Amino acid sequence: MTPRIVDKEKKKQEILRGALKVFARRGVHDFKMIQVAQAAGVGKGTLYEYFSSKEEIVVGSMTLLLEDLEAHLKPRLANVVKPVDQVREYFFASFEFFVLQKRRLDVLFDFYAAGLPRKDGVPLLQNMAGGYQQAVDFLAEVIQKGIDSGDFRPIDARIAALSLLAMLDGLLFQSALGMTAIADRKLPEKICDVYLGGLLK
Amino acid sequence: MTPRIVDKEKKKQEILRGALKVFARRGVHDFKMIQVAQAAGVGKGTLYEYFSSKEEIVVGSMTLLLEDLEAHLKPRLANVVKPVDQVREYFFASFEFFVLQKRRLDVLFDFYAAGLPRKDGVPLLQNMAGGYQQAVDFLAEVIQKGIDSGDFRPIDARIAALSLLAMLDGLLFQSALGMTAIADRKLPEKICDVYLGGLLK
Amino acid sequence: MTPRIVDKEKKKQEILRGALKVFARRGVHDFKMIQVAQAAGVGKGTLYEYFSSKEEIVVGSMTLLLEDLEAHLKPRLANVVKPVDQVREYFFASFEFFVLQKRRLDVLFDFYAAGLPRKDGVPLLQNMAGGYQQAVDFLAEVIQKGIDSGDFRPIDARIAALSLLAMLDGLLFQSALGMTAIADRKLPEKICDVYLGGLLK
Amino acid sequence: MTPRIVDKEKKKQEILRGALKVFARRGVHDFKMIQVAQAAGVGKGTLYEYFSSKEEIVVGSMTLLLEDLEAHLKPRLANVVKPVDQVREYFFASFEFFVLQKRRLDVLFDFYAAGLPRKDGVPLLQNMAGGYQQAVDFLAEVIQKGIDSGDFRPIDARIAALSLLAMLDGLLFQSALGMTAIADRKLPEKICDVYLGGLLK
């Protein structure tokens, strides 16, 4: 509420934005604090006024990226009401988010990789899975509504959500590897249709 | 006159096996040469008798992992002839490979992440995409046969292969993140069936 | 707002002074960065704030030593006007510089050795010869003046300069090897006289 | 006497010849044992059958080079009897030795540099000065004979020898630095004459 806190939060964001820029260029695993400082237009020491460690910046950046994604999806989904359209919109809007800024995709997968169980069992990014869980829950809910409304076949909503996200992630992944061109809207559409073909009555 | 004779290729493999063990524990991005040496039961300097740099060990290990996967899939696929069974077998055998050694999955995704475009545009693992391409080609061929034989609907075989792999990867990915239990054979089966439901006539 | 302010140039010099001390003790070819750091009273990493590599410190130190020599010679030569006295003064003052700090001589020759064509043709210290060239030019000019003024015989001034420096270096060299005692001013004088005996009319 | 010993000596020489080749290319301070082994056409371990350490190879090589120089000078000096001619011959033949194989000069100066007081006071090549002393003694003797025979002025023979060698070394040194072209026989002759001008009656 006080300006001080607002300013502080704003600066934190600026730093995290700088970090995301750096990640896009150098990867999450090979970035230097000085790069973040430069990208954010602050001094190296200043980073430690807002974050207590390098790791905290990584975590914060990931959270910010997921918030960006959420902010991108929210208005898109708000405009549609039918479950099938919501699923389609979720699918396409997700692609769109990454198509808008191709490097975001690389960063996301870097975060995922950083979130894998490591350091002798402890994942670096503990809430990576948490972010994913939210997406699953949201989609499962939408699908359940579709089932309830009779639009979808009476399948296990969570399984369906998982497999839809699996395909979405898989395609994004392929795109990150340069295997497919998701920018070409046709491809996601075709695939979504194939998937819905199995889902719809 | 008769100096020590060693099987250089064998030793290289031993080192790479050691590296894979370390990767499973520490991740591809945070391993130390000394760890690989210890895991391989050799001295630090010995690594450089067989590989000229840390990076070369990463690349070699990835290649080995993919060879392992191929070696796992080959006999499994040799036993089935019908395209639909081949697709199923490919799907299940792939899961099985990673279920046998859960950490392999983490390592694979680490490799993938390492293969993303980085270092200002240059991916660390240049042929990562190449390995993926082979899988796509193989599956596309199988699917095409199924289409030719009339078992599958007349769709774009490459698109189908891509989406199948996308789903496979996505599920493996979810498993790596701890979202799904692929060890429970039911889940992959269900999902495969959903997918095939859209594929089969 | 007001970060620590340091005189970067001054600190660079301090480090180079430390390096020269180390060179005197261990030779240019067998010194460690940690030794320079300790001699300069800074941390190991600090060296790299001011120099980007070990080699750069070697080059910088050599330059500093030559500057020291020049600074030593300049006032000494400013007090004399007659060419023959300038030559004598150059000769003696040079000895003096190294007599003042015997180890300087070892360091100088180490630098020379480092400046020899190496690393498959490329000398480590590229401008080593440049420093020498300046000395030749200066002496040649002085001798030429002596010739013009009729004090010296009409010989090739450059040849004379080269041979004078050759003898000077040769004597310093012998001194470095412990063959002669240049500290005993008599010897340089005698030799200089012998040389001048051939130069003067 | 026994063939065994002869063979052993021969092999040692081959190794030292290899070392000298390497020194010419890489310098005394930056050579690797493997390079010597390759240049000598033997295995790395074999070096240690003939020499107990790297340092011993350096010392042996230097000794060999000085022996080569001596072997080159001996017959040249055997043909002249007058002291003044012996001095001239010594001067010219020395140049010739290094002109024949330009890189020898670099190696010699490298040896000299290695022979400077180091490792906290202890020179690496202890008998470097010893070799120089022999040259001084020889020349002093020749000059003394010239004085006795009345050819030279009655000066201090040792001083004269030292200054002659100083000039010789100085010129060689300049040549090594690329300052003078000793290959052009004129220059050494001129300088020798200047020197002798001061020496002769």
Place this chain on the structure above:
DNA sequence: TATGAATGAGGCTTCATTCAT
């Protein structure tokens, strides 16, 4: 005797973090 595979001590360099200003 000859070899080169194996080794590990040691050095240069990087970079996250601290802290005086």
Place this chain on the structure above:
DNA sequence: CATGAATGAAGCCTCATTCAT
């Protein structure tokens, strides 16, 4: 608050030397 100079832990890699064959 902001800064960047200072630091030293840590890691990759080199290479002299050893030793099994």
